[in-house]
Amino acid sequence: MEKVYVGRQPIVNKHETIFGYELLFRSGTTKTAADVLDNSKATATVIIYSLNDLGLNNIIGKKKGFINVNYEILSSGLCEVLPNENTVFEILEDVEVTRSLIEICKLIKLKGYKIALDDFTYDESKKPLMEIADFIKIDVLIHQRDELLRLLKLLKPYPARLLAEKVETKEDFSYCVDLGFELFQGYFFEKPSVIEGTSVSSSQIILLELFNELSRERNIDYIEGLFKKNPELDIKLLNFINSAAFYHSQKITSIRQGIIMLGYRNLQKWIALMLFSKTGVDIKSNPLLERAAFRGFFMELLVNNITKNRNTGDQAFIVGILSLSDALMSMKVDEIVKKLNLSEEIKNALINKEGLLGEILMLIEMLERNELDEMDKILSKYKLSKSQIYEIETQAIMNFERMDITTD
Known part of the structure; x- marks a missing residue:
């Protein structure tokens, strides 16, 4: 059956x-x-x-x-x-x-x-x-x-x-x-609101700095120092690391320990999630934040099914998160891209919907709109079946639900 x-x-x-x-x-x-x-x-x-x-x-x-x-x-x-x-x-x-x-x-x-x-x-x-x-x-x-x-x-x-x-x-x-x-x-x-003349908040500036410094692979002392200047981020990060999504027996109690355990790539993903959230907002209760976060999980799993290049999978997560940035930040996507130290692959996916990452983003958008026939060309190109897509979608939902990504 x-x-x-x-x-x-x-x-x-x-x-x-x-x-x-x-x-x-x-x-x-x-x-x-x-x-x-x-x-x-x-x-x-x-x-x-x-x-x-x-x-x-x-x-x-x-x-x-x-x-x-x-x-x-x-x-x-x-x-x-x-x-x-x-x-x-x-x-x-x-x-x-x-x-x-x-x-x-x-x-x-x-x-x-x-x-x-x-x-x-x-x-x-x-x-x-x-x-x-x-x-x-x-x-x-x-x-x-x-x-x-x-x-x-x-x-x-x-x-x-x-x-x-x-x-x-x-x-x-x-x-x-x-x-x-x-x-x-x-x-x-x-649907994005008016996107003219929107400024970036002070908390977003801190997160943008962290995101960009992680992209540049700055040493751990420097990254830890940025966290220590912003104690509210420390609490959020520790809650995230100690959530049910991470299967480790030892409780993480320090930021340095958390950075080492997560690694720069996963830390960058978490910062991308936090970038669009507001203090006190539960990402799982806000439909727009939930959709952006879920796209991240879904894109990463899909791309990892196509290529074993871990870096491409990590980039896919970032594309998914940033794909709704116009609605989340009331700012044009190309403006967001300018503020972040992003790879050319991510930029091309977000602005032009081109390359592997851009096409997988389009595939997910088609699925969301129930445009199942339109998916066939991309599925054929990457040797994917609808059954695979649906199974990965279900797994992405379950991965998302395990995450503790409240912003309190």
Whole structure:
């Protein structure tokens, strides 16, 4: 039986903090979550057991996981292997509303699970589901604004929280907030704000200096000295090194010890993460920071699958992190590049999307947009299969979730 792989798309609240993820199931031969689900009950079994084997918490941390389900999954009882505290079963729009479906949903809710209705359109036959749903997801792209107003008025008597899907611009996000939506899904948060005349903060200047000195391979005494001048960085670095992502028995207690253990390359990756964060912000709760960090992990794993040159893999991580720098710093990418001592390969990837690193960045962007057919040319060039990409994506998610990268 064909293996099923797991991706994810963030769901945020009105403060643009990550509330949960819709989990995306892919296989080597099917294109969408619905295609995977439609194959057979046997494939549905693989989905549930794949999540169970991977560990749902390894995919979504402590957030909610929205999982597309059909009648076969719900009626099989398999879903009960997943933890009830953070699992939301998302009923696909084409599932027929029957008495049996309603009874199964009620039973699942009694066991502590949540129910969401996907791509909702109003129909009298759906009233029994509307009465028990915890979330109702509405595709805002297919509705005119007057239609949305009418739909929300019809839904007002029901207890479900409203989730706006396919929110692609800041204007759409603001409008949906005003309408009363509580949760939002889409890539509006990736759109850069005005990028003229933005200055670099004092904390970013320190990090830029550290990044550039590491690139120049300055001696460890000099690097340690820069850290000692900035004690808040010391604490953040020690928290990072002592996180679950690093498997070492000895606790790291000094900056020098930490620098030696991490090495300059890994330290440079950490600084790239910190460069775009703000004090007190949890990278795993901010969708933009999360996307940039995840791209770093994903690109590094992908490039390491293509070439055994460790330096190229390290460069791939930096490209992934910096690929959203225009939105993160409200500054043009070429301006960011000027401030950092970057290799020509990284510069070319970020500015021109050329070379191995540039093409792998494009590949990841296509996957994010679900442009799976467009991926074929790059996949063929580097002798990669879709199954490999999906498997590496799942591994990158798990690597990211293990990291302690809060900025407190």
